[in-house]
Structures are given as C-alpha cells and as structure tokens.
Amino acid sequence: MKLPVLEIFGPTIQGEGMVIGRKTMFVRTAGCDYSCSWCDSKFTWDGSEKNAIQMMEPKEIMDVLSEKGGDHFGHVTLSGGNPGLLRQIDELVDLLHDHQIKVALETQGSRWQDWFTKIDDLTLSPKPPSSGMKTNFDTLDFIIESLQQTQAGDFSLKIVIFDQDDLRYATELHQRYPAVTLYLQVGNDETETDNNENLLDHLLGKYELLIDQVMESNVLKDVRVLPQLHTYLWGNKRGV
Numbered sequence: 723m724k725l726p727v728l729e730i731f732g733p734t735i736q737g738e739g740m741v742i743g744r745k746t747m748f749v750r751t752a753g754c755d756y757s758c759s760w761c762d763s764k765f766t767w768d769g770s771e772k773n774a775i776q777m778m779e780p781k782e783i784m785d786v787l788s789e790k791g792g793d794h795f796g797h798v799t800l801s802g803g804n805p806g807l808l809r810q811i812d813e814l815v816d817l818l819h820d821h822q823i824k825v826a827l828e829t830q831g832s833r834w835q836d837w838f839t840k841i842d843d844l845t846l847s848p849k850p851p852s853s854g855m856k857t858n859f860d861t862l863d864f865i866i867e868s869l870q871q872t873q874a875g876d877f878s879l880k881i882v883i884f885d886q887d888d889l890r891y892a893t894e895l896h897q898r899y900p901a902v903t904l905y906l907q908v909g910n911d912e913t914e915t916d917n918n919e920n921l922l923d924h925l926l927g928k929y930e931l932l933i934d935q936v937m938e939s940n941v942l943k944d945v946r947v948l949p950q951l952h953t954y955l956w957g958n959k960r961g962v
C-alpha cells in the first residue's frame with residue numbers, strides 16, 4: 723500500500739523528545755489534521771509542496787533509506803505532518819523491524835492506529851493553547867490507555883512551550899497522566915529566520931526561562947526540559 727512521502731533524509735540526530743541525540747533516519751509523511759499557528763512543517767499540509775509528494779510503497783521507502791543511509795543506521799523516525807493519519811504505515815513498520823531497524827513515531831495524539839503498539843519510541847505531542855488547536859481528551863485518554871496496556875516499546879508525552887498558558891496546559895496534562903514520562907520543549911517562534919546566531923541567542927534565553935519556571939513548579943517535579951536541539955545546531959534548515 724502506497725504512502726504519501728515528502729522527505730526522506732539522514733542519518734542525522736533526533737533533535738527532540740525521548741530519543742534526543744539518537745542517530746536516526748527520517749521519513750516525513752504528507753498531511754496533517756491540525757494547522758498549528760507555529761507549525762515548522764507547514765509545507766506538509768498547506769499545499770505549497772503538493773507536487774513534491776511521492777506515493778511510495780514501503781519497499782521503495784526502504785530502498786531510499788538504504789541509498790541515503792547505507793548500512794550506517796539502525797533507527798528510523800516517522801514524522802510529518804501527522805503519520806498517525808495513515809493506517810497503511812503498518813507494512814513499513816514491519817519491514818523496518820524485519821531489517822532489525824527500530825522505529826520511532828511523532829504524532830500529536832489526535833488519532834489512534836493499531837500499529838502504534840509496534841512502535842519502539844512513540845512520542846505523543848498534544849498541542850498547547852498557543853497552537854490554536856484543541857485537544858480531544860477522549861481520544862488522548864484512549865490512546866494512552868491503549869499504549870499502557872499493549873505497546874511493545876516506550877512512549878512519552880512532549881509539550882512544546884511558548885507561553886504561560888502552554889505551561890499551564892502541560893502542568894494539567896502531567897496531573898492527568900502522572901505515570902507517563904513528560905518532556906517539555908522550548909518552542910521556536912522564529913521559524914522564518916536564517917540568522918542562526920540571533921536565533922540561537924533567542925532560543926537559549928527562552929530555554930533558560932523555561933528551566934527557571936519549571937524549577938519553581940511544585941507539580942512539574944518529574945519532568946525533563948529540553949531544547950529543540952537541531953534548531954540550536956542548524957537553525958531552521960530543513961533535511962538535517
């Protein structure tokens with residue numbers, strides 16, 4: 723079954739969440755059911771790159787991964803857009819596992835797919851108020867309960883923080899799902915700039931501020947505070 727693919731790149735490091743720093747390849751699928759105000763991958767859903775979408779069989783994706791990564795990788799991240807929209811990714815996940823390659827997924831947790839239970843490193847990143855999106859907590863409750871019961875690998879929550887309302891949202895989420903590892907990540911509100919030096923200063927300032935705020939919280943005790951690492955290294959450059 724063919725999948726809509728926009729980018730395949732790597733090896734590089736994962737810049738976010740539970741496997742930050744991990745050497746990985748990326749497969750970026752097209753399409754998202756959200757339209758976050760600060761989305762840094764709008765090209766996956768706003769139609770601007772619709773001509774670049776390739777419909778690919780899992781075997782063809784595997785071939786491109788091997789062309790680009792040779793035998794230098796053992797981990798692939800499925801990112802988007804929202805790969806969680808695609809029922810048919812199942813086959814790709816199985817194929818990667820057949821090659822002893824671990825699979826990570828990034829999704830906002832707005833849809834459930836049975837193949838989530840096969841993912842090795844699953845990041846659920848519900849979007850906070852600054853995104854302009856509204857979380858469906860019935861769906862998110864169902865996903866988290868299902869993963870807790872049946873997932874073979876690990877999963878975690880990751881919230882990108884832009885302002886106080888976002889931090890409040892993350893705090894409430896932590897209270898709702900206390901057993902799920904929570905990562906807080908500094909939001910990049912300068913997704914258009916190519917001035918990497920200014921961007922780095924700006925983001926480091928925000929990172930420090932977020933750390934200070936989390937230290938003051940008596941609820942956010944068992945959390946991890948992360949930068950969006952690839953932005954600090956390579957700015958807003960794509961495909962790294």
Ligand code: SF4
Nearest residue numbers: 754756757758761803
């Ligand atoms: S869910 Fe992710 S890809 Fe979709 S609009 Fe929001 S930030 Fe962008």
